[in-house]
Amino acid sequence: xxxxIVTAFAVSLLLHxxxxxxxxxxxxxxxxxxxxxxxxxxxxxxxxxxMPATSGGVDVSVGEPQPLDLGDYSxxxxxxxxxLRSGSSVMVTKVKVNPKFIExxxxxxGYGTLFDENSPNVDVESAExxxxxxxxxxxxxGEPNAERKREMQRELDDLRKGRHRxxxxxxxxxxGAAEMQRALIAEKRLSxxxxxxxxxxxxxxxxxxxxxxxRTALARxxxxxxxxxxxxxxxxxxxxxxxxGSLRKGMTIxxxxxxxxxxxxxxxxxxxxxxxxxxxxxxxxxxFEVVFVEGVLVRYTVR
Numbered sequence: 679x680x681x682x683i684v685t686a687f688a689v690s691l692l693l694h695x696x697x698x699x700x701x702x703x704x705x706x707x708x709x710x711x712x713x714x715x716x717x718x719x720x721x722x723x724x725x726x727x728x729m730p731a732t733s734g735g736v737d738v739s740v741g742e743p744q745p746l747d748l749g750d751y752s753x754x755x756x757x758x759x760x761x762l763r764s765g766s767s768v769m770v771t772k773v774k775v776n777p778k779f780i781e782x783x784x785x786x787x788g789y790g791t792l793f794d795e796n797s798p799n800v801d802v803e804s805a806e807x808x809x810x811x812x813x814x815x816x817x818x819x820g821e822p823n824a825e826r827k828r829e830m831q832r833e834l835d836d837l838r839k840g841r842h843r844x845x846x847x848x849x850x851x852x853x854g855a856a857e858m859q860r861a862l863i864a865e866k867r868l869s870x871x872x873x874x875x876x877x878x879x880x881x882x883x884x885x886x887x888x889x890x891x892x893r894t895a896l897a898r899x900x901x902x903x904x905x906x907x908x909x910x911x912x913x914x915x916x917x918x919x920x921x922x923g924s925l926r927k928g929m930t931i932x933x934x935x936x937x938x939x940x941x942x943x944x945x946x947x948x949x950x951x952x953x954x955x956x957x958x959x960x961x962x963x964x965x966f967e968v969v970f971v972e973g974v975l976v977r978y979t980v981r
Contacts, residue, residue, distance in 0.1 A: 710887025711775035717889035718770045724901040729872035730754035731761035733788035769976045785871030805844040929975040
């Protein structure tokens with residue numbers, strides 16, 4: 679009897695302690711996430727592999743003999759294209775710690791998140807019968823005069839043909855709109871960044887929540903730090919310097935405008951809570967399309 683009471687008491691203690699333990703785990707994860715955010719968000723890293731243009735990114739199974747599933751990686755590259763090329767320097771825009779994995783988001787984190795448009799489908803509705811069509815159908819059924827009946831039938835046939843032509847035109851317009859939507863989604867994918875997902879079989883351990891541990895986990899695919907940046911790379915751009923060679927990732931909008939002047943066109947949007955700005959500049963060397971995230975240059979092209 680006493681043994682039963684002791685056992686029940688122990689079970690009760692465990693049940694009451696469990697929420698506290700779970701809360702402690704969440705607290706540890708939150709503190710670890712805060713450390714990782716401070717260490718990496720806003721910094722530049724250099725990629726050692728192409729990154730797929732999807733929010734699915736690249737999955738890394740930490741601790742496994744082959745942490746990167748090459749089949750899955752290749753499939754995503756073929757399906758979605760390449761958003762970030764090997765050798766490119768990109769900004770870390772977000773680090774997020776989940777119970778089972780850590781997200782290391784680059785240049786926006788990849789297209790395909792909750793509010794991104796993923797379907798190219800555009801609805802099309804068939805043209806409805808007009809009142810005249812419905813009236814003629816009823817009149818024809820009750821018309822005793824053969825000649826009059828033929829006249830009404832010809833009119834009805836013409837109305838039906840017109841409606842079918844309208845349907846065909848609507849389908850053609852929808853097909854064109856769907857194709858444009860597909861192209862737009864593909865373009866957004868290529869400029870939406872990507873991410874690494876560091877996955878742990880038994881959940882994210884506390885030991886993984888340090889900057890050094892994260893660097894070690896990604897060392898095969900990411901080069902951290904600015905040790906390769908020369909003194910001239912880090913210098914403030916000279917006023918009036920407008921060559922494409924003077925542009926570099928990590929510059930602010932103000933620095934770029936001192937070089938290239940005010941943009942001819944500017945578009946702003948929000949990606950995963952971060953402000954993304956695309957500016958188009960022109961000078962004698964060509965047209966520059968420059969992408970900023972939170973006011974910092976992450977990508978540019980010259981046309």
